[in-house]
Amino acid sequence: AQKVTQAQTEISVVEKEDVTLDCVYETRDTTYYLFWYKQPPSGELVFLIRRNSFDEQNEISGRYSWNFQKSTSSFNFTITASQVVDSAVYFCALRGNNNDMRFGAGTRLTVKP
């Protein structure tokens, strides 16, 4: 069975702080894909990143970075120098061989000015 756990329900930080959102997954598939989505107050789900199980290189995109650790089944997401516009619910997701995506419960991030 596939499962994604986002243990942090809510996080609140002050602008310019760094913040890390945790994601731990379970799967028996040898090939799988991990995703992060952002849901801003407007409601849509915005794709942020996809990482396949064979590529453990960390990735940085501007203030965003992702740390994929296969040994601990984690795919954590760090926002550096957070901004108020980063306030949203962030979802981690896993897609395995059966072509359907499983989501975590989401982490609500609030960045205060």
Next chain:
Amino acid sequence: EAGVTQFPSHSVIEKGQTVTLRCDPISGHDNLYWYRRVMGKEIKFLLHFVKESKQDESGMPNNRFLAERTGGTYSTLKVQPAELEDSGVYFCASSPWTGGGVYGYTFGSGTRLTVV
């Protein structure tokens, strides 16, 4: 290209009534998915269409939910009769056909359903 379109964006209905949600995927996307998020919980898979065929409907909660995708284009999700626990945000997503799960999905903005 146009994104995934869902309507209505909001719907408030009384318990026992019927509601139909619609999703227009990105043109040419064979895969269409329905997901639901109830308050504060994870986004849960409902079902997956490949073109007009139901590939996986293991997430459909019960027989009050009926999904269709006639002609392999848009899809509808009907809830009849609606119950209070059906309240939540219903997301639709689409993706191109791939055998390897390479693509992330493109999601619509969701339909917020409130059953009172």
